[in-house]
Amino acid sequence: MNKIYFAIYNDITDSIEVYIEKNLKFVLNCTRLNNNICFEDLLDIAYLHRLAREEPFNYIYFALQPDGLQGYVEAMNVFN
Template structure:
């Protein structure tokens, strides 16, 4: 994956449960949340709420974490540590 993507704008699209990112290169990147979330191991199944909150409130951060190996897992683990 190209780590030099320039994310200009991102939004959560509830109809498709995905993050749509404008990369600033006349192209968009679509990140399917269901697919990305399925790679995360949850201590408690209700912890998935952390990822839905992240996708809805800060879609660019969700996109950046989803593109990093274990980025979403590390996020959920950190949220569990703080709570």
């Protein structure tokens, strides 16, 4: 079983780096993932940027679900 040591958002590459095992790194490109989202307001992208920076594991969870990031943005619009 793989052990996840930590995940961190990389501002320079706009990606989340997940470190698994000792020498294995898994990278999710946030720019590409965010390009698949339909925003009601263009400023709604801030929800995803904040999620990636502050809670990278939750961003990964939503990104790996069908319509997960889209659903997150829609839910944030309802609450705000």
